[in-house]
Amino acid sequence: MMFPVAPEGRIFVIGTAWLAVITLLFGYTEAGALLVFVAIALLLLFRDFVRPIPPQALGILAPTDGTVQSLDEAVDPFTGKPARRIVIRQRALGEYNLNAPQEATLVRRVWPGKESDEKPDPQLTGQLGLAFETDEGHALSLALDLRRWPRFVRLPVITGSRIGRGKRLGFAGFGGSVTLWVPHTAHVSARPGQLVLAGADLLGELPGQKKASAEAPRS
Template sequence: MNYPHPIIAREGWPYLAGSFVVALVVSFLAGFLVALPVWIVFVFVLQFFRDPPRPIPAEPGAILSPADGRIVAVEKVRDPYADRDALKISVFMNVFNVHSNRAPVDGTIRAVKYFPGKFVNADLDKASTENERNAVVLDTAGGKTVTFVQVAGLIARRILCYVTAGDTLSRGQRYGFIRFGSRVDVYLPTDARPAVVIGDKVSATTTILARF
């Protein structure tokens, strides 16, 4: 397992501290019933920023899900970030999913590309090309190229990516985070064999999206 911090994502610590202090102050000044909505906000923030460790499948050739959520696309498209035909598999994350992003394969990062954009519903196909997004293009030791793209959503307003060109990633390794609802698009070689279909629920790292 690759797990660099406690079970609550470090990105959430300021939000948790702030909501907890506000809830305590309101409870002290006005009582628990008045403060109940604030405590509900605190619980929501707590569940949103959970980031549990995950076992990493050892199957050779497996391409792992980079995010928790629901499959909303499995289709042949053009990968605009690596300029090639590709199989795209998209994972939509709602506000109740874990939002830590994990590497789907082992490899070396060729490029990291950020694009400003809109914040339309990430469940829509046009979000892949119109929304704010951050693409990581990675080359595996076997000569395969995999592109994974963090896409902001209607509520998501902050994409966090902690890797740069030249870095190496191991599958299952945590590389980024998206705050408050979004999607991740994965572009694979056209000969990759999908292991999921539209509507499937997937978990970051533990679910195999496809196989080389």
């Protein structure tokens, strides 16, 4: 089985590996050894291991590998409704992938100054924001801080895409922070300082059915 590498990093890994082989074949041992080292480093940098997803249907999954920095009450930047905000600082050594916190549809995507000229909510300043809606009608919002360098963000998901629980959204860059807004009625079990893994660890759980059921027939 091949070593699992994120799609965004394959060209760098394969290209460097081929350069290493060619360099060694031409007898440049030191340069070839250096390129082999770089190829291995890139392989580890862009690793993307498959992880078991917890069975809880309404469980809120960690969107990235990292440490929970803070939990507080806030307002969802897309819906304007009360929410609970969870900030996660990515681990310095990755993985750097971004995963969906719940099965949902991407209803809005905002990258101020690049993909959109509209003035964003102040909470999204310098960030790429994604708004999701679950089948139960719950809103979850996600934002990547783009103010940290080096910045290498690749999120090919488009508005209208339906994404499964814990499924990969793309590459989230190196060592930044990820903010998740969940409904204020959600139960949040994560605690500041907790280390979490994307798509594998639970941050909490959404409440039950939200959408109003059809009115019962009158007798």
